[in-house]
Amino acid sequence: MTVRRPGPGLAGRLFLAQTLTAVVAALTLWAVAAAVGPAIFHAHLHRAAGLVTAETSRHVEEAFRTASAISISVALAAALAAALAVSGYVARRIADPVSRLASAARELAGGHYTVRVPPAALGAEFATLTGAFNEMAARLESIETTRQRLLADLGHEMRTPVATLEAYLDGLEDGVRTLDPASMAVLRTQTERLTRLTEDITAVSRAEEHQLHLHPRPTTLDALTEATAAAAADRFRGKGVALSIPATPELWLVVDPDRIGQVLGNLLDNALRHTPPGGQVTLSAEASGQMVTLAVTDTGEGIPADHLPHVFERFYRVGSARDRGHGGSGIGLAIAKALVEAHGGRISAASAGPGRGSTFTVTLPRSARRAARSA
Ligand SMILES: Nc1ncnc2c1ncn2[C@@H]1O[C@H](COP(=O)(O)OP(=O)(O)OP(=O)(O)O)[C@@H](O)[C@H]1O
Ligand SMILES: [Mg+2]
Structure with missing residues (x-):
């Protein structure tokens, strides 16, 4: 197999191309000036001086040729030098960002994922x-x-x-x-x-990885909240935490009830786990337009503000030591988030700070089918 040598880099190629263009332009200029100049001069000389002797004509034309040759040569040399300087500058201006990008790509391929390329003024x-x-x-x-x-x-x-x-x-x-x-x-x-x-x-x-298969079917909001609360009631009673469900609006929605039940179950589990005996957990639901909002609020440990953005990441636990003792894997909220998003909804966490309780809010479109189609 023959290995192709890469040849000159982008800056070299740009410089060569522009130099070639400048040289071709200079040669063309020279050839045109040499072909057109003497004939025009000859005609002007005859019109201005009338008939002149062959000797005078030879001298004057000689003088024109010399003057033209010197001035065109000096002008071409100066123009070429200026063109080369500009093309060197332009070639570097264009090639530098490209070679920075190339070396960044090489670093990325080598596994250095922190590499970034600075913006360059090279167009859209x-x-x-x-x-x-x-x-x-x-x-x-x-x-x-x-x-x-x-x-x-x-x-x-x-x-x-x-x-x-x-x-x-x-x-x-x-x-x-x-x-x-x-x-x-x-x-x-x-x-x-x-x-x-x-x-x-x-x-x-x-x-x-979005391999979830949802089975959306019509269900009512209160069927969802009641089923979840019923499944958790014994554990709440066992720990001495009150679970309340304020009146839920009469509303039909099309979601996968098992999956949404799993989300609410995870949120209630968390609330129970992080609320001391004597505390209170509330599962509320409300509807507005084509969206429904389910919220689980507790009066428990709360979540420090700097941890809030991370609680939906897998294996994330606020203060690992604190939660390892509770036995969770730190995965429940990551699953809840994926399930809610598969329905076209959103989940968020809020807390006024340590010791002041937390609220987890799930917002779902009333029709997961329509949400999935429009997603
Ligand atoms: N209601 C809550 N009050 C205080 N902290 C919470 C609450 N819910 C979640 N957290 C914090 O968020 C972390 C992540 O919750 P997540 O449900 O993902 O994991 P887990 O409950 O620890 O484990 P798993 O759900 O896998 O059993 C928890 O470890 C906890 O630190
Ligand atoms: Mg959990």
Whole structure:
């Protein structure tokens, strides 16, 4: 296979092209001046001086040729020098941003996702190109960050149950432990934790890759809230947290009730988990135009402002130590967000700060079918 040598760079090629243009222009100018000038001069000489001797005519024309040759040569040399200087400058002005972009692309290909290209005054097309490049680099950077965190978190999440299982199995093997109901319970809890982790990861990956299959069907707003509240009621009672559902408007909507039930279930779970006994959680619903808004408000721990924008990221937990104790994987809200967005809706979190409760708000179009079609 023959390897093609890359040859001169963009600046060199631009400079060569412009030099060639200037040389061709100079030669053309010379040829035209040489062909046209003497004949015109000859005609003018005859008209001005009438008949002159051959000797005089030869001298005068000689003088014209010399003067023309000197002035045209000097002018051409000066013009060429000026043209070369300008073309060198222009070539560099155009080629510098392009070579900066090329070396940034090389760095990006080498895995340096933090690289960005500064804007250059090279017109709309180049601005689009650098904008798209920077956007691509930013996306790759964020995917890489998520990937690294995902792997680190996965490793972390699996370490505790796997270590516990190993210790119990070793104990059983060495005869230090017996397979009594207490050991069985621990083994079960740990395997369940691992199973839940794998299910959660599959669910969130599916949801985020938009592989969710929604089955929207007509349902009423109060059927949604009541079913969710009924499923959570025992746990609320058990912890001593009051769950209230203010009167829900009579309203039909077309959503996947299981999926929206899952979203509300996740929000109620979180509210219960982060509200101390004696607290209050409210699940409210209201409609305006073609949208419905569902809100879960609690009087619990609240969320510090700097954590609020991150709570929908997978594996994110406010103060990991605080929430590891609660046993969540930090995935519930990421799944809720993906499910709500698959319906064409939005989910947001608000909190007045630590100790002052939180509110999670879900806004959905009344017809997920129509939303999905128009999306
Ligand atoms: N109602 C709430 N009050 C205070 N903090 C909350 C509330 N809801 C969520 N959070 C914070 O947001 C984090 C992310 O919530 P998310 O539901 O995604 O994960 P999780 O509840 O920790 O685990 P999982 O839902 O996977 O069991 C929680 O760990 C918690 O720190
Ligand atoms: Mg949760």
